[in-house]
Amino acid sequence: MTETLRRGRASLAFGFSVQGVTFALLVTRIPALQDQYGISDGLLPVFLAAVPILAGVGSVCTERLVRKVPPSRVLRWSQPVVLLSLLGAGAGDAMWEIAVALGMFGLAVGALDASMNMLGVSLQRAYGRSIMLGFHAAYSLGGIVGASLAWAGAHWDLSLLVSYLPVVVVLLPAALVGSRWYVDAGGGEPGGAAHAAGRGREGDAQPVKAGAGGGATLGATVSFKVLLPLCLVMTCAYIGDSTVSNWSAKYLQDVLGSSEQLATVPYNVYMVMNLVGRGAGDLGVRRFGAVAVVRGGAVVGAVGFGVVAVAPGAWVGILGFMLLGIGLSVIVPQTFAAAGRRAFECHGPGASDAAVARLNVFNYVGFLIGSPLVGGLGDAWNYRGAMVVPMVLVLVTLLYARSFAPEPDRYGDGHERPRTTDVGRGSNGL
Known part of the structure; x- marks a missing residue:
């Protein structure tokens, strides 16, 4: 396995963990956000529902966006927006400010979730064995860290801004630096398209040339x-x-x-x-x-x-x-x-x-x-x-x-699947 892939895997795992920290810091401090902005119990469900709805919009937009730019680029710039939106949520005091912050958070987190899982799937294909669960384990670890930081902030009665600012100051530049080693299309040059892996049983993937532009065959759909x-x-x-x-x-x-x-x-x-x-x-x-x-x-x-x-x-x-x-x-x-x-x-x-x-x-x-x-x-x-x-x-x-x-x-039955390069009949799996 090349050093490029190993760096890509480590940097993406770090990106998953950063997202786990960020999301936990938001959801575990919802009561504090409600108090800070004076959000009524009747209005709170509207705010909470708006975030996943906008995240769905962000995910749909990402599906179209990655036809023109690599998923790594979407992830590289959506993660800072998510972190800054978290900071914005902790810094304001007017209702419009929390509405804007949560709206930006929702749209950006949809793009972030979609793009990081795109990269995870393509890296797994390049490795030729299951590694996807490890990325989500990094997210869970980040969630535990974020929840612990939130508990500490609540325990010491820190303001949301004081709780969030050190986390964003540390994680935002770290995420940007780590994004230099993201790998698109299952294992090529960082931040660009290169090679996707052919079908094979775990450990037996074979490289197959991928299309240009973020590793995507433009206009491909399912x-x-x-x-x-x-x-x-x-x-x-x-x-x-x-x-x-x-x-x-x-x-x-x-x-x-x-x-x-x-x-x-x-x-x-x-x-x-x-x-x-x-x-x-x-x-x-x-x-x-x-x-x-x-x-x-x-x-x-x-x-x-x-x-x-x-x-x-x-x-x-x-x-x-x-x-x-x-x-x-x-x-x-x-x-x-x-x-x-x-x-x-x-x-x-x-x-x-x-x-x-x-x-x-x-x-x-x-x-x-x-x-x-x-x-x-x-x-x-x-x-x-x-x-x-x-x-x-x-x-x-x-x-x-x-x-x-x-x-x-299904060779020879008139229903062959189109693929970029035929790697022949072999073992199956990722």
Whole structure:
């Protein structure tokens, strides 16, 4: 493996971790933002819903943008905008200022999420083995660091500006320097197109010449019908994830009778187990294949929701959230990888980028659906019963698990897939 690819992998992992820190610093200080700007309880959901909606817009725009510029360039400049938007959110005091800051954050984070996953998918293709979970493990680690920094700021009663400014001052130049080594199209020159990898089993990828301009075949696209199963899986996974992030503390305190302090534990253990699952997940994919790992993750995640739903007390509930962290951790990274692979096999690297951007929108769809769905069911019925809904939705992944398998070549049947360069029939997989 070339030094260029290794540097590209390390720099992208750092970019994922920076995003984890940034996002955690925003979402964990929402009550402080509400107090600072005087946002009413009725208006707060409008602000919270606007961010993922605008992020979806940003992701769609990125799909079009990477037809003309490399994904690395989108990532290089969207990450500073996200960091500066976070700082802007902590610096103002007028309603229009928080509206502008969150609007910029939403648009930029959509471009950031889409472009960093594009680069992750293409790097995995170049490596010829599963590495996508490692990037998302870096994001989880960043989230833990960001949440810890947010706790420290709240504990010491620091203003949001004082909490955010040192983080932005350190991370923004570091992210810009690290972006020098981003690699487009699965392994070529930093910041430009070069070589995409051919189909092969983990460890056996072969380089294939990619198109120009960000590694994309200009105008390449992929049928929504091909992506639909993966879009459903992505939506269900994020419904599960948003359930944990939005309702775990309330569930532990109001339903399982924990203390306020203990109620902060479930999300922390969920994030830690996310990190553990993603850290080990690539090895599991290499050994057992993506289909088996995704199926296992869906089952473990569903069992986790089941344990939470029937838990007699707080500690059993925390065990359920631990299982959720392990189970859900593998699904999203593998969904991105599968979408990129299927599009690349059909139409080349340009379609891979388009597929990742399109799939990324359903990240935000799941987030928008999950919180009000569980909250509404909990208020209308009960929260134990509400936990059964994301449990069933996570199990939907089992119905579409075969979508995570590489499709065999179909030579001689009149339905050959177009590809930039034919690398012959060989082993399958990333």
